[in-house]
Amino acid sequence: MTARTTGKAAANKPTSTDETEALRLRAATGRRLKAGIGTLATATLQRLDATLPWYRAMQPADRSWVGLVAQAGISSFVEWYRKPAAPLWIVADIFRAAPRELTRAISLQQTLQLVRVVVEVVEERVPDLAKVDDEAALREAVLRFSREVAFAAADVYAQAAEARGSWDARLEALVVDSLVRGESVDALASRTSALGWRSQGEVAVVVGQAPFRPTPQLTDELRRAAQKVAEDALVGIHEDRLIVVLGGSSDFRKSAAALADRFGPTSVVLGPTVATLAEAGRSAAAAVAARKAVAAWPSAPRPVTADELWPERAMAGDLDAQAELINRIYRPLEALGGSLLETVTIYLDCGNSLEATAREMYVHPNTVRYRLRKATETVGWDPTAARESFVIRAALVYGRLAASTGLSTTSNSAS
Structure with missing residues (x-):
């Protein structure tokens, strides 16, 4: 320098x-x-x-x-x-x-x-x-x-x-666990309020197998995917089950189908629709019970609804499913008159044959056809369809048992 x-x-x-x-x-x-x-x-x-x-x-x-x-x-x-x-x-x-x-x-x-x-x-x-x-x-x-x-x-x-994200994740897991365990509606309402549930629409619960090694990223991605097919969603893992609570969907079955690939390889079950999140415990209980019984129907669709599995659930000891079969199918058929209930019974006993039923009852086959159509309109299940005829047959069995033995017809989840 x-x-x-x-x-x-x-x-x-x-x-x-x-x-x-x-x-x-x-x-x-x-x-x-x-x-x-x-x-x-x-x-x-x-x-x-x-x-x-x-x-x-x-x-x-x-x-x-x-x-x-x-x-x-x-x-x-x-x-x-x-x-x-x-x-x-x-x-x-x-x-x-x-x-x-x-x-x-x-x-x-x-x-x-x-x-x-x-x-x-x-x-x-x-x-x-x-x-x-x-x-x-x-x-x-x-x-x-x-x-x-x-x-x-x-x-x-x-x-x-x-x-807030960590707290919300813990609270969300707690809410899902409460749904599965069937805790009180009041406790559930306070927790979901703190969580910030937005949807005011109907609610349904989807239950399937959780991945072998679930990660936080899995639940985050599933939650984002669920919120694309419904107004709101909660995601949680309970034991080996992956549970999604959907709120405000226009078509819950379609929403569940859109999410099915994100579950494990076994069956995915959609619980019944309820009016509010506070009642979602009933949907969760039905879906969990259905998942336990779905193995009895190897060709069940994916997703399958808990209501479609009433017979399997009833045979597995699900009192709610037994009550549904009796109250939703047997009792309405019985209330329409003996001839209608008798026609359905004989039709099923005759292997779902119109001609054999008509001969057994001494009536025209069109009369049998009319009565079966009336039964379908009344209960929503078609005796002429293979799977649905099985559901109706199970309802007739439990309905007769209830009439003869005093089998309970009150659903445990009804409130």
Whole structure:
């Protein structure tokens, strides 16, 4: 390095006198800032009220917390400016003044709008707060501090989102477990309310085999897929079962079919539709019982509804399925008159033959055909279809048992 270069560098290097003067100016500005904290806070709140509609619409308690955050930001800036050697870690303390719930009351975007308003207010008052020689330094400090506040705000919201996600996942698993265990409606309602269930439509539960090694990514992906075919969804794993609660679908069977490939290789069962999430325990209980009995119907569709498995469930000891067979099929046929119930019985006993039934009853085959059609319209199950005739035959068996032995016809899940 030449002597000329060395001399130029020495000329550009601040002297101790320059540094002392800068510190003196900064200290003087710091005192003015400290004295003006109250004025700055008042001006900031007034500006918030005048320029931010969302702030004006907030509840008084939330407005108070937002004001506290703004005042904490101003105080932190003043404290840092008065001590330039201090690190900017005090920025994180700004958001500790407000409760964690405030991150739910205002968004990150709104928080950044708040920071911008505070910066604008301070910048406008720079000529009043700093001496002429220190105005540029104060403006630069405001911009640097506002940047750090923005980063701190993003970090606070990221942590809140992560914590909320973990809490929601645990609560969701608890809700699904409550459904399967059949806990009280009141307890379930309070938990789903905290979870933020949005759908006001009907609800149905889908149950299938869980993957051998389920991961959080699996349930997240399944939840997102479920929310594409329904208004809302809950996903949980209970023992070896993967359970999806769907809310607000226009066609639950179609929705379940769209999700079937995400379950394990065995059967997928759709529980009956219920009116609200608080009643979803009945749908879950039926789906779980049906999944245990579905092995008795090797050719069952995928997904299969729990109602389609009434006979298998009844034979497996499911009292709800027995009651459904009796109340939904046997009793309505019986109420239409003896001839209709007799025709269906004889038709099934004759191997589903119209001619053989007509000969047995001494009537025309068209009469048998009419009565069978009437039975289908009444109960929704067709005696002439192979699978549905099996369901009706099971209903006749349990109906006669109920009449002769006093078998219960009340569903345990009815409420």
